[in-house]
Each structure stands twice: as structure tokens, then as C-alpha cells.
Amino acid sequence: MDDPSRRTVLAAAAFAAVTGCSTYGESDSPPASTPQAGAALAKTSQIPVGGGVIFGDSKVVVTQPTAGTFKAFTSVCTHQGCQVASVADGTINCDCHGSKFSIKDGSVVHDPATQPLAARQIAVSGDSITLA
Numbered sequence: 366m367d368d369p370s371r372r373t374v375l376a377a378a379a380f381a382a383v384t385g386c387s388t389y390g391e392s393d394s395p396p397a398s399t400p401q402a403g404a405a406l407a408k409t410s411q412i413p414v415g416g417g418v419i420f421g422d423s424k425v426v427v428t429q430p431t432a433g434t435f436k437a438f439t440s441v442c443t444h445q446g447c448q449v450a451s452v453a454d455g456t457i458n459c460d461c462h463g464s465k466f467s468i469k470d471g472s473v474v475h476d477p478a479t480q481p482l483a484a485r486q487i488a489v490s491g492d493s494i495t496l497a
Contacts, residue, residue, distance in 0.1 A: 402486075404496045409435065409489060417452035417468055424448075425485050426457055427494060428468035435489050437496075438471040438482035449482075457482065 406427060412418055412435060417428030419440050426440040426449060438457065440449045447461035456465040456474050464478035471482035486497035 402496050406437075406487065406494045406496060409492045409494060412494070415455060415468075417457065419449060419452065419457075421448055423496070425487075425496070426452065426482070427487065428452060428457070430455075430469045435487060435494060436469065436471075437485040437487040437494075438466070439485060440482075442478060443473075443480040443482060444478040 404423065406420055406423060406425060407418060409429075412427050412429040414429050414432050417426050419426045421440060424440050426438050428436045428438070430436060440457075441447070442449055442459040442461065442464055444459065444462055444464045447459055449457050449466075450460040451458045452468060455468055457468060457471070458465050459478070462477050463475060464473065465475035466472065466478070466482045467474050471484060473479060473481055488495050488497040
């Protein structure tokens with residue numbers, strides 16, 4: 366069997382790079398469907414005061430900035446569309462490039478993001494948090 370030529374190897378590598386690699390922050394899997402209003406997210410006891418929980422499948426982060434006050438935002442970073450990774454020390458944090466957002470209102474606390482996280486509507490009934 367003959368060895369492939371340099372041109373064949375380079376062409377194959379270029380094809381793989383173009384077809385096999387996605388843009389940073391993109392996924393090869395189909396996008397998750399947006400959850401419907403009324404979809405249960407969590408129990409209020411699951412959301413720590415001064416913190417929050419990320420619901421990646423629903424693309425929502427729910428926070429509790431002060432006791433009994435619950436907020437929700439998209440969990441998709443406004444910088445380059447990465448999923449935020451954690452909630453700590455009063456911020457929602459994206460590990461892709463270091464953006465941080467306030468758990469109180471989704472505003473940018475640390476760049477490179479320049480736009481806040483969009484608010485999501487939730488309803489708190491008893492001890493249940495649902496999408497509104």
C-alpha cells in the first residue's frame with residue numbers, strides 16, 4: 366500500500382479542521398428546548414441565601430440575594446454564549462473568559478462581558494420555584 370502524499374494529508378487535516386471543529390462555546394448537540402412556563406425548577410430550600418443554583422438544561426440560574434428574595438436569569442453568558450459555571454461570593458461566574466454577574470440583578474460585575482444576563486420570570490409558590 367502506498368503512503369499518502371503530503372498534499373493528501375494536508376487536505377484531510379484541513380477538511381477535519383473545517384468540518385470537525387466548532388466555534389468556542391458551541392456544542393455539537395442540538396440546542397435544548399426552552400422550558401415551558403410552569404416547569405418546576407427547584408424547592409426554595411435548594412437555593413442558598415447569598416448564592417444560587419444553575420439549571421443548565423433549562424438555561425436558567427436562580428439566585429437568592431437576600432433571605433426570601435428569589436431572582437432568575439439566563440445562564441448563557443452574554444460575552445460569547447458559554448454556559449455560566451458557578452455562583453459564589455455574590456456573583457454568577459462564567460469560566461470561559463472570567464465574566465461575573467451580580468446575583469441581585471444580573472448586571473456585569475467583571476468583564477469581558479458588557480451586557481447583563483437577561484432576567485427570566487419565575488414564580489414562587491410555597492416552597493416551589495417554577496418558570497412563569
